[in-house]
Amino acid sequence: MYSVEFKNITKRFGNLTANDNISLSIKSNSVHCILGENGAGKSTLMKILFGVYKQDSGEIYIKGKKISFNSPLDAIDSGIGMLYQHFMLIDDFTVMENVILGKELTAGLKLNFPKIRKALLEIIGRYNLNVELDRKVSDLSISEQQKVELLKILYRDSGIIILDEPTAVLSPVEVYEFFNIVRNFIKDGRTVLLITHKLAEVKEIAETVTVLRKGKNVYETERKKLDIGELSRQIIGDIFPKEKIKEEDIEYISGKQKKPACVVKLERISYSEKGKNILNNFELNINEGEIIGVCGVEGNGQNEITDILTGIIKNYKGEYERKTDNISVVPDDRLKKGMIKEFSVGESILLRKKGENKITQKRALYRENEIKKMYDIMIPYPGCPMAKLSGGNQQKAIVAREIQLDSKFIIFSHPTRGVDIKASSFIYNKIIGEKNKGNAILLISSDVDELIFLSDRIVILYKGRILKEYTKEEIGKSLETGRMKFLEEVGKYMIGITE
Amino acid sequence: MKRKLIKNITSVFLSVLVTLFITALLLIIVGRNPVEVFSMMFYDVFASGYGLGQAFFKATPLIFCSTGLAICFHASLFNIGAEGQLNAGAFAIAVSSVVFSFLPVWLLLPVSLLAGFFVSGIFGLIPAYIKIKKGVSEVITTIMLNFIVMAVINYLLINFFAVKATFRTEKISDSLMLPKFSDYTDYFQGSSLNLSFIVSILFAIIVFYVIYKTKFGYQIRSVGFNPVASKYLGINVNKTTILAFVIGAGITSLVGLNYIMGYKGYYEYGFSSNVGFTAIAVALLAKNNPVGIIFSALLFGVLDYGGLAVNTIVPKEIMFVVQAIVILSIISTDKIVESFFENKILKIGNNLGNT
Numbered sequence: 001m002y003s004v005e006f007k008n009i010t011k012r013f014g015n016l017t018a019n020d021n022i023s024l025s026i027k028s029n030s031v032h033c034i035l036g037e038n039g040a041g042k043s044t045l046m047k048i049l050f051g052v053y054k055q056d057s058g059e060i061y062i063k064g065k066k067i068s069f070n071s072p073l074d075a076i077d078s079g080i081g082m083l084y085q086h087f088m089l090i091d092d093f094t095v096m097e098n099v100i101l102g103k104e105l106t107a108g109l110k111l112n113f114p115k116i117r118k119a120l121l122e123i124i125g126r127y128n129l130n131v132e133l134d135r136k137v138s139d140l141s142i143s144e145q146q147k148v149e150l151l152k153i154l155y156r157d158s159g160i161i162i163l164d165e166p167t168a169v170l171s172p173v174e175v176y177e178f179f180n181i182v183r184n185f186i187k188d189g190r191t192v193l194l195i196t197h198k199l200a201e202v203k204e205i206a207e208t209v210t211v212l213r214k215g216k217n218v219y220e221t222e223r224k225k226l227d228i229g230e231l232s233r234q235i236i237g238d239i240f241p242k243e244k245i246k247e248e249d250i251e252y253i254s255g256k257q258k259k260p261a262c263v264v265k266l267e268r269i270s271y272s273e274k275g276k277n278i279l280n281n282f283e284l285n286i287n288e289g290e291i292i293g294v295c296g297v298e299g300n301g302q303n304e305i306t307d308i309l310t311g312i313i314k315n316y317k318g319e320y321e322r323k324t325d326n327i328s329v330v331p332d333d334r335l336k337k338g339m340i341k342e343f344s345v346g347e348s349i350l351l352r353k354k355g356e357n358k359i360t361q362k363r364a365l366y367r368e369n370e371i372k373k374m375y376d377i378m379i380p381y382p383g384c385p386m387a388k389l390s391g392g393n394q395q396k397a398i399v400a401r402e403i404q405l406d407s408k409f410i411i412f413s414h415p416t417r418g419v420d421i422k423a424s425s426f427i428y429n430k431i432i433g434e435k436n437k438g439n440a441i442l443l444i445s446s447d448v449d450e451l452i453f454l455s456d457r458i459v460i461l462y463k464g465r466i467l468k469e470y471t472k473e474e475i476g477k478s479l480e481t482g483r484m485k486f487l488e489e490v491g492k493y494m495i496g497i498t499e
Numbered sequence: 500m501k502r503k504l505i506k507n508i509t510s511v512f513l514s515v516l517v518t519l520f521i522t523a524l525l526l527i528i529v530g531r532n533p534v535e536v537f538s539m540m541f542y543d544v545f546a547s548g549y550g551l552g553q554a555f556f557k558a559t560p561l562i563f564c565s566t567g568l569a570i571c572f573h574a575s576l577f578n579i580g581a582e583g584q585l586n587a588g589a590f591a592i593a594v595s596s597v598v599f600s601f602l603p604v605w606l607l608l609p610v611s612l613l614a615g616f617f618v619s620g621i622f623g624l625i626p627a628y629i630k631i632k633k634g635v636s637e638v639i640t641t642i643m644l645n646f647i648v649m650a651v652i653n654y655l656l657i658n659f660f661a662v663k664a665t666f667r668t669e670k671i672s673d674s675l676m677l678p679k680f681s682d683y684t685d686y687f688q689g690s691s692l693n694l695s696f697i698v699s700i701l702f703a704i705i706v707f708y709v710i711y712k713t714k715f716g717y718q719i720r721s722v723g724f725n726p727v728a729s730k731y732l733g734i735n736v737n738k739t740t741i742l743a744f745v746i747g748a749g750i751t752s753l754v755g756l757n758y759i760m761g762y763k764g765y766y767e768y769g770f771s772s773n774v775g776f777t778a779i780a781v782a783l784l785a786k787n788n789p790v791g792i793i794f795s796a797l798l799f800g801v802l803d804y805g806g807l808a809v810n811t812i813v814p815k816e817i818m819f820v821v822q823a824i825v826i827l828s829i830i831s832t833d834k835i836v837e838s839f840f841e842n843k844i845l846k847i848g849n850n851l852g853n854t
């Protein structure tokens with residue numbers, strides 16, 4: 001029995017075919033993973049199912065019945081819930097208000113607060129969602145905001161749940177928790193459509209896997225026959241990315257450069273906000289040609305470090321020395337901090353670049369073209385606002401914009417969040433390229449594998465101070481005795497356990 | 500850009516049509532023949548140079564004021580204080596023209612205009628500063644400042660600057676007066692249309708260029724769209740906010756150029772008759788695009804003078820209603836046109852592209 005059947009779905013945006021005659025059936029009560037590189041059309045297909053877009057041709061059947069949704073409200077009425085790649089919460093409202101808002105719009109119920117609260121607490125308890133109903137959304141971390149979105153979906157009791165890249169914003173520990181929640185969905189008889197870029201996750205949870213490439217359904221397989229190598233090949237199309245980084249690249253600098261100069265130095269930095277201590281005697285040294293990885297659960301002071309380094313926060317205590325005026329920064333939250341979504345890629349580049357005082361359409365398009373080719377960015381039409389690029393392409397555009405400033409110091413905060421493997425390895429390549437040019441790099445991430453792969457040194461940040469530091473050699477040694485054991489050790493430090 | 504332009508023009512055009520339709524209904528309800536009213540109105544405006552001149556004359560202060568407001572609005576600063584700002588500036592222009600009348604004209608003109616810009620600008624600086632330091636919304640502060648400005652002008656007029664038993668300043672020197680269109684052509688005979696109309700259009704075009712083609716303009720819009728991201732883009736958000744507010748408010752002083760140097764020769768209390776508020780609507784109608792503002796101000800000018808023209812058969816207040824309907828319908832047609840373009844035009848374009 002199928003919960004959802006897509007039949008020959010085609011969707012075009014201008015002359016870009018986002019979905020090209022896709023047929024796909026989703027078994028009831030199972031997890032169906034949809035893979036594909038950024039821009040493959042995954043989100044588009046899901047949004048069609050959820051009534052956000054209307055397909056140009058093709059049909060959708062839910063539990064065998066043909067449906068046609070005019071808006072997400074119709075989809076919700078038919079028992080479909082969607083966790084968007086970008087959350088749709090109102091910052092100034094509390095968790096509870098956000099949840100009610102959704103339902104109120106759909107059902108027009110009279111509000112019985114105590115009853116609603118009871119129902120929500122019940123859901124939170126059953127699925128271990130762990131959010132406080134009375135906190136304002138603006139005070140929540142990204143993973144907590146995600147739980148609010150899940151709460152909204154569960155409160156409407158949706159039987160078919162679409163999860164668009166939910167794990168992209170989570171740290172390893174949080175992913176583990178998240179999958180437990182998803183397993184409970186299946187236990188309760190729900191059906192889950194999961195979009196992800198992480199093949200390890202697919203292996204862990206998928207019943208069925210579909211790969212989309214350039215808007216087409218190119219590959220489908222079952223849990224039993226799952227082969228990670230084959231999946232990667234299907235996602236990318238041609239052979240494995242030639243951008244795959246070589247070991248020599250990483251060794252390059254440490255071998256050649258003798259005594260690298262210090263570019264950025266933070267000494268005894270303390271910072272508090274609204275009476276809350278955020279950074280405590282934080283110390284950091286970044287040399288030329290060095291990547292320092294800051295590892296930690298989000299909300300332990302990472303953002304404040306970025307803001308102090310970029311000069312956005314000024315009222316800190318301690319010493320901050322820097323040998324360069326220009327700083328590039330790829331912020332952690334691309335929508336809120338990384339870009340002006342109304343501007344095109346070219347316009348953003350000109351806006352950011354010093355000395356470009358005239359910004360004409362012609363110059364912007366020229367820049368856009370240049371970057372588009374160099375970074376392989378998919379842009380629906382020339383001069384299109386960044387809002388219309390898919391998430392991974394937005395991220396590539398931001399990375400490109402910041403790199404072409406030629407700064408001696410670059411901060412990458414969660415640079416590959418929500419980005420597919422191909423784009424990720426591309427971004428890794430660029431980060432290493434910048435390091436090889438002799439630039440100082442701060443890499444903030446909660447993806448431990450990413451940090452291990454790129455960093456010359458890793459510091460673990462917990463409650464605003466460095467709890468542990470690993471040199472490259474130490475990381476190497478630990479890896480030899482077993483990756484899992486090392487990850488476990490790092491994981492413990494991340495949550496403050498020092499033994 | 501082009502796509503957006505077509506979209507905007509379509510929606511403005513549609514809303515003007517909708518407005519005509521609703522107005523016609525209203526007229527029928529009150530027992531008037533809409534054809535008669537409209538034809539009388541358009542005849543009076545367009546059939547004589549005088550009518551046309553008066554419509555342009557009424558559009559001039561709107562162009563200046565809305566252009567200034569557009570700069571604020573692009574920075575997401577909802578400046579409701581233009582009425583106060585422009586009065587402060589116009590008053591300063593009139594007073595400084597009189598006080599410094601010993602200066603030669605070539606010096607007096609820029610001095611007076613700068614004084615006007617500066618004084619209006621101060622009333623942009625105050626709300627900007629309070630917003631940045633204390634987080635108080637500029638909507639509240641600018642509304643309050645309107646009252647304060649008018650009270651202060653009132654005080655200064657009565658105690659220092661007013662000609663006895665009037666509410667106006669002394670007349671400025673004739674050599675400061677701008678040439679009128681009617682001085683050169685009989686066509687505009689009797690109309691007050693003057694050089695400042697042309698200045699206002701040039702000004703709007705310059706501001707258009709600054710907002711859409713320069714780094715500074717992009718910074719203003721960037722701060723308006725997303726102040727947080729602007730910080731990470733290396734923009735000094737506070738500085739940009741202050742500059743946008745001060746420049747925007749400063750430009751509103753040019754309303755005084757039209758009235759004082761182009762028309763009466765003095766500042767008179769209450770001269771502006773709410774131009775500062777009507778200008779908000781004009782800017783809104785033009786989506787804050789200064790070139791669009793030229794056209795929407797002209798439309799309002801035509802309605803304004805047209806209202807006077809038909810005053811004998813319908814109350815001229817009907818034109819306020821019409822102006823309000825224009826705004827309401829642009830807000831609603833916007834959405835419709837938007838979705839139409841997203842769906843239909845893209846498809847058509849696609850089909851054309853394929854064949």
Ligand SMILES: Nc1ncnc2c1ncn2[C@@H]1O[C@H](COP(=O)(O)OP(=O)(O)O)[C@@H](O)[C@H]1O
Pocket residue numbers: 013016018036037038039040041042043044045378379380388389390391392
């Ligand atoms: N609203 C839109 N307007 C124009 N193009 C769009 C729109 N939404 C998506 N696209 C384009 O369609 C393609 C597929 O996007 P999407 O479905 O978001 O990809 P992904 O597989 O990364 O989720 C991309 O090239 C994207 O730029």
Ligand SMILES: [Mg+2]
Pocket residue numbers: 039042043044085164390391
């Ligand atoms: Mg997507």
